[in-house]
Amino acid sequence: xxxxxxxxxxxxxxxxxxxxxxxxxxxxxxxxxxxxxxxxxxxxxxxxxxxxxxxxxxxxxxxxxxxxxxxxxxxxxxxxxxxxxxxxxxxxxxxxxxxxxxxxxxxxxxxxxxxxxxxxxxxxxxxxxxxxxxxxxxxxxxxxxxxxxxxxxxxxxxxxxxxxxxxxxxxxxxxxxxxxxxxxxxxxxxxxxxxxxxxxxxxxxxxxxxxxxxxxxxxxxxxxxxxxxxxxxxxxxxxxxxxxxxxxxxxxxxxxxxxxxxxxxxxxxxxxxxxxxxxxxxxxxxxxxxxxxxxxxxxxxxxxxxxxxxxxxxxxxxxxxxxxxxxxxxxxxxxxxxxxxxxxxxxxxxxxxxxxxxxxxxxx
Amino acid sequence: xxxxxxxxxxxxxxxxxxxxxxxxxxxxxxxxxxxxxxxxxxxxxxxxxxxxxxxxxxxxxxxxxxxxxxxxxxxxxxxxxxxxxxxxxxxxxxxxxxxxxxxxxxxxxxxxxxxxxxxxxxxxxxxxxxxxxxxxxxxxxxxxxxxxxxxxxxxxxxxxxxxxxxxxxxxxxxxxxxxxxxxxxxxxxxxxxxxxxxxxxxxxxxxxxxxxxxxxxxxxxxxxxxxxxxxxxxxxxxxxxxxxxxxxxxxxxxxxxxxxxxxxxxxxxxxxxxxxxx
Ligand SMILES: Nc1ncnc2c1ncn2[C@@H]1O[C@H](COP(=O)(O)OP(=O)(O)O)[C@@H](O)[C@H]1O
Ligand SMILES: [Mg+2]
Numbered sequence: 260x261x262x263x264x265x266x267x268x269x270x271x272x273x274x275x276x277x278x279x280x281x282x283x284x285x286x287x288x289x290x291x292x293x294x295x296x297x298x299x300x301x302x303x304x305x306x307x308x309x310x311x312x313x314x315x316x317x318x319x320x321x322x323x324x325x326x327x328x329x330x331x332x333x334x335x336x337x338x339x340x341x342x343x344x345x346x347x348x349x350x351x352x353x354x355x356x357x358x359x360x361x362x363x364x365x366x367x368x369x370x371x372x373x374x375x376x377x378x379x380x381x382x383x384x385x386x387x388x389x390x391x392x393x394x395x396x397x398x399x400x401x402x403x404x405x406x407x408x409x410x411x412x413x414x415x416x417x418x419x420x421x422x423x424x425x426x427x428x429x430x431x432x433x434x435x436x437x438x439x440x441x442x443x444x445x446x447x448x449x450x451x452x453x454x455x456x457x458x459x460x461x462x463x464x465x466x467x468x469x470x471x472x473x474x475x476x477x478x479x480x481x482x483x484x485x486x487x488x489x490x491x492x493x494x495x496x497x498x499x500x501x502x503x504x505x506x507x508x509x510x511x512x513x514x515x516x517x518x519x520x521x522x523x524x525x526x527x528x529x530x531x532x533x534x535x536x537x538x539x540x541x542x543x544x545x546x547x548x549x550x551x552x553x554x555x556x557x558x559x560x561x562x563x564x565x566x567x568x569x570x571x572x573x574x575x576x577x578x579x580x581x582x583x584x585x586x587x588x589x590x591x592x593x594x595x596x597x598x599x600x601x602x603x604x605x606x607x608x609x610x611x612x613x614x615x616x617x618x619x620x621x622x623x
Numbered sequence: 624x625x626x627x628x629x630x631x632x633x634x635x636x637x638x639x640x641x642x643x644x645x646x647x648x649x650x651x652x653x654x655x656x657x658x659x660x661x662x663x664x665x666x667x668x669x670x671x672x673x674x675x676x677x678x679x680x681x682x683x684x685x686x687x688x689x690x691x692x693x694x695x696x697x698x699x700x701x702x703x704x705x706x707x708x709x710x711x712x713x714x715x716x717x718x719x720x721x722x723x724x725x726x727x728x729x730x731x732x733x734x735x736x737x738x739x740x741x742x743x744x745x746x747x748x749x750x751x752x753x754x755x756x757x758x759x760x761x762x763x764x765x766x767x768x769x770x771x772x773x774x775x776x777x778x779x780x781x782x783x784x785x786x787x788x789x790x791x792x793x794x795x796x797x798x799x800x801x802x803x804x805x806x807x808x809x810x811x812x813x814x815x816x817x818x819x820x821x822x823x824x825x826x827x828x829x830x831x832x833x834x835x836x837x838x839x840x841x842x843x844x845x846x847x848x849x850x851x852x853x854x855x856x857x858x859x860x861x862x863x864x865x866x867x868x869x870x871x872x873x874x875x876x877x878x879x880x881x882x883x884x885x886x887x888x889x890x891x892x893x894x895x896x897x898x899x900x901x
Contacts, residue, residue, distance in 0.1 A: 332801040344792035358800035
């Protein structure tokens with residue numbers, strides 16, 4: 260187990276800034292997930308921690324030891340690559356034993372450790388096979404096994420599940436999480452899939468264009484995204500954004516108003532939003548914070564016109580139009596909603612998100 | 624079905640057949656000439672494509688009245704030493720240029736490529752000076768050392784392409800496991816590049832086997848000639864061509880190359896098409 264600390268880490272490839280001013284402390288035994296769209300610098304950050312990429316600026320510490328100039332082999336780190344990177348000319352056993360042999364671990368201990376790890380991952384039957392004789396999921400396990408068997412201080416995962424089919428991905432997600440609970444080694448996991456990030460991470464780092472946007476526990480980020488990018492990236496289906504919403508003060512109360520919508524601002528957000536009175540902001544509403552209601556006078560209720568109805572089983576996704584804008588609502592499967600009709604919806608007011616129209620930072 | 628078969632015949636087998644005839648005819652000619660007697664060879668009334676009476680006289684001439692076996696040995700020696708030298712150098716060069724991205728590695732790659740473009744007819748004069756100063760004149764080692772000048776650029780470029788098809792992550796993973804560069808080179812890169820190495824080796828071997836100009840320039844004594852030079856210098860006397868033994872020599876001189884190709888043809892194809900197929 261180890262603590263990994265990044266201080267103002269930056270990486271440039273020529274003129275391209277891949278990672279900019281990245282600071283983060285990853286605690287002992289934590290499962291940290293880096294998430295962000297493709298090209299945002301996740302892999303580069305991981306490779307800098309591994310020592311596979313030079314650091315342009317800043318410092319990286321593993322267990323209080325500065326590792327900026329420590330070669331990969333002396334960092335006691337194992338990495339699982341997206342394409343598995345199994346040695347094609349070696350058997351599964353040889354692949355897994357590779358690192359131990361290099362460390363001059365005695366033969367019988369290698370056998371024991373490879374055996375135990377293989378049993379844990381359910382690949383005991385394949386030890387003699389070559390990687391090309393395995394399925395994608397099995398190869399993935401071998402790649403994991405090769406990392407686990409070395410018992411390093413830190414595991415690095417670079418999108419290890421992205422080459423698997425959807426069903427297997429969900430299964431491996433769970434297994435990885437269980438493995439981590441069992442082994443407890445500090446892990447850094449890179450993915451572009453926000454669901455993977457939400458379900459697996461103890462904490463999540465959301466990245467964009469080489470910069471950290473927000474660090475926090477999954478639900479904290481979901482509930483309190485710091486800006487419009489994070490709000491839109493985390494959560495599925497995606498949050499609805501309504502631009503050009505006016506903030507108006509009526510006595511003690513604040514309202515956000517746009518064509519077809521007039522929503523009172525919840526008490527806890529009032530203070531932060533008050534300076535915006537008379538100005539325009541961007542309103543964010545998650546589809547799951549919209550529900551069907553019978554009471555037109557309830558606070559947060561509004562009428563919308565149903566365009567498309569998509570039942571997904573546990574929910575119904577409804578595309579509606581309000582005042583010339585499209586919104587998505589995720590409502591109860593019991594609803595009798597029909598297309599080309601009006602529906603009475605209600606927004607959960609305490610979960611509304613407000614963003615500054617210029618900076619896109621969250622308000623409140 | 625017959626329609627389809629006919630189409631396949633005209634579009635595939637027939638052209639293939641004509642192509643084969645065209646390519647194999649010189650070999651047949653060599654074969655036929657080898658086993659004819661001189662009398663038959665110069666008799667214009669006989670069908671030249673057939674052997675009417677078999678004769679071993681040409682073989683006897685080749686093997687007992689010239690130093691053909693010695694030339695064969697010389698050629699083997701030169702081809703194998705220069706191939707080994709070139710492969711060892713090219714493996715290291717290609718790996719270095721492709722994977723250890725040192726300053727100027729690209730330039731180095733291009734530089735090596737340019738070496739390949741300089742024609743031997745220009746190079747052999749300066750090379751002759753060097754060989755002379757090294758006291759290697761009229762020695763087989765002269766050829767073993769000179770052939771790499773065109774073999775190394777060729778092999779390096781072929782191997783660079785091959786190394787490029789091996790995922791970088793394999794090496795990075797090994798590096799994190801604690802392997803050194805040389806260890807990775809021997810245990811990961813070399814085993815994975817075998818097809819590429821073999822095809823580079825076959826190429827190098829055939830190029831040195833067939834080389835003519837340098838062998839003609841740097842070797843003078845009959846005992847040290849290679850097959851290609853020996854045949855032409857000793858079986859063509861002025862304007863007299865000893866066609867029979869000449870063709871016999873050509874036939875037996877091309878057998879080793881044919882054998883090498885037929886043994887490694889699979890690797891060879893895999894090496895040329897590159898890519899690590901998982
Ligand atoms: N070796 C490299 N040379 C030049 N640019 C690179 C290199 N590796 C990554 N980049 C650039 O750095 C940025 C971040 O890349 P990467 O870390 O791979 O993103 P991610 O893993 O989040 O998709 C991208 O703009 C990418 O083009
Ligand atoms: Mg990546």
